[in-house]
Amino acid sequence: MSIGAEHFSERSPLYRLHAEARLGRIGDSCIATAHGDQDERVIAARCALLDLSNLPRVGFRGVASAACLQAQGFVLPGAPNQALAQADGSAVLRLSQNEYLLLGSLLDAGARVRQQEQDWQFDGSPNYLLPRQDSHAWLLLSGRHGSEVMAKLCGVDLRAEAFPPGSVAQTSAARVNVIVANLPQGELPGLHILCDRASAHYFWGALLDAMQEFDGHPVGIDALP
Structure with a gap:
């Protein structure tokens, strides 16, 4: 039997959007390991979105x-x-x-x-x-185009020269209050974004829309180094 988010008492607010993703167990919950058959490491290096909301x-x-x-x-x-x-x-x-x-x-x-x-x-x-588990959703925007994606949604300059690794911004993006932290995953650029859990579905869509220019897609954790 394949694993499904409905088998867990704790679920991401975005779990319905991951119906086609392959899921893996993480602690007492689950997480998307892959969203398709493409080389997701290539996508992650370019422009990708991960849902980490089930991590503590x-x-x-x-x-x-x-x-x-x-x-x-x-x-x-x-x-x-x-x-x-x-x-x-x-x-x-x-x-x-x-x-x-x-x-x-x-x-x-x-x-x-x-x-x-x-x-x-x-x-x-x-x-x-x-x-913070039930108040904030947690997303990771990875890849070299992350700051360009956020420039469409946020007034803060998140380019590396203005927002180097280790920086945190408490701001608004797509009219949602967010916390953004520049925390690369090894050599992979990564902007960790925490937003109000009730706004997560809307904000996920806003990010995906802004990512289209860079051929960005959701990926699972198997895409990370």
């Missing part, structure tokens, strides 16, 4: 948050609006002086980040949990 993500805010995360082995960005990839493939986005967003890694199906949320308990210190 969580936020923390408070003057004690940095110390708490460092105690768990995370290396933190030095200033707000910066992102830092971790050795295990996860990432830390610093959204303000005292707010952080953790993005899970495909290497462990997001287990480390999921554990941070499960283990959190309020102990009186100013370190507050900000659940």
